Amino acid sequence: MSEALWALGRGTGVVALVLMTITVVLGILTRSGRPAFGMPRFAVTLVHRNSALIGTVFILIHIVSLLFDPYAQLNLIDYFVPFVGAYRPFWLGLGAVAFDLIIAIVVTSLLRRSIGQRAFRVVHWATYAMWPIALFHAIGTGTDASSGLFILLALACFSAVAGSVIWRLSTHFQLRGATRLDRRIDPSRIAPAPEVKEIQ
Amino acid sequence: MPGRTLHIDWTRCDARGSCIELLPELLRRDNWGYPLARTGSEFAVPAHLDDAAEDAVNLCPVLALRFTAPVRG
Numbered sequence: 001m002s003e004a005l006w007a008l009g010r011g012t013g014v015v016a017l018v019l020m021t022i023t024v025v026l027g028i029l030t031r032s033g034r035p036a037f038g039m040p041r042f043a044v045t046l047v048h049r050n051s052a053l054i055g056t057v058f059i060l061i062h063i064v065s066l067l068f069d070p071y072a073q074l075n076l077i078d079y080f081v082p083f084v085g086a087y088r089p090f091w092l093g094l095g096a097v098a099f100d101l102i103i104a105i106v107v108t109s110l111l112r113r114s115i116g117q118r119a120f121r122v123v124h125w126a127t128y129a130m131w132p133i134a135l136f137h138a139i140g141t142g143t144d145a146s147s148g149l150f151i152l153l154a155l156a157c158f159s160a161v162a163g164s165v166i167w168r169l170s171t172h173f174q175l176r177g178a179t180r181l182d183r184r185i186d187p188s189r190i191a192p193a194p195e196v197k198e199i200q
Numbered sequence: 201m202p203g204r205t206l207h208i209d210w211t212r213c214d215a216r217g218s219c220i221e222l223l224p225e226l227l228r229r230d231n232w233g234y235p236l237a238r239t240g241s242e243f244a245v246p247a248h249l250d251d252a253a254e255d256a257v258n259l260c261p262v263l264a265l266r267f268t269a270p271v272r273g
């Protein structure tokens with residue numbers, strides 16, 4: 001039984017890492033205002049949101065399953081307060097920090113409409129701290145860390161996020177103004193401009 | 201059921217264009233990529249497009265869309 005819990009705890013952690021990696025990459029894509037991977041823009045945003053929520057569910061399963069694991073002997077407090085646990089306190093503490101940040105990011109995202117765009121955005125920036133912390137947690141705590149396959153996966157996740165961030169910082173990242181439109185415009189496809197009426 | 205009215209806050213809108221993809225019947229891109237309705241920044245949503253409009257409101261990355269009062273008249 002405890003073997004199963006341990007496997008579940010590890011497996012869900014790995015899946016959560018992959019889902020959160022997809023989320024971060026799609027979040028950066030959403031920010032760029034481009035369609036991607038054959039998906040229209042709204043779908044990029046939709047998948048960004050859904051992979052974040054599913055990833056969060058996986059993290060909850062990850063946490064709950066390890067709570068009952070007799071080997072790690074975790075207390076509830078270890079999940080929220082970093083660096084106080086007995087079992088690998090540093091690496092586990094990173095997980096607690098990432099978890100706290102995820103709670104903040106998810107809650108402010110769900111309440112985006114009531115807290116306003118500014119607060120939402122400030123907290124959303126914490127993702128850039130959360131994701132690397134979570135990755136270090138995965139590499140440091142994970143008993144899988146010694147397995148070559150996990151190292152490969154972690155490397156792939158890292159390259160995906162690092163690549164997106166570098167692209168995010170490049171000048172052509174965001175489509176602005178006229179550059180949003182196709183350069184070559186087929187004159188036969190130009191629709192007449194709609195007439196704009198003042199409201200009231 | 202009378203349709204709802206959708207308002208585009210152009211001061212917030214970042215011309216990401218996802219609302220234009222979701223409501224191609226009601227919005228088109230202006231020359232700078234911003235969404236434009238026939239009536240400008242405020243437009244009536246027919247009942248059969250209400251779900252799509254709801255998605256557009258929820259998926260606008262910068263909260264630039266909101267429902268205002270039901271259509272007048």
Ligand code: SF4
Nearest residue numbers: 213214216217219260
């Ligand atoms: S989805 Fe929002 S930001 Fe994008 S064009 Fe529509 S109103 Fe503007």
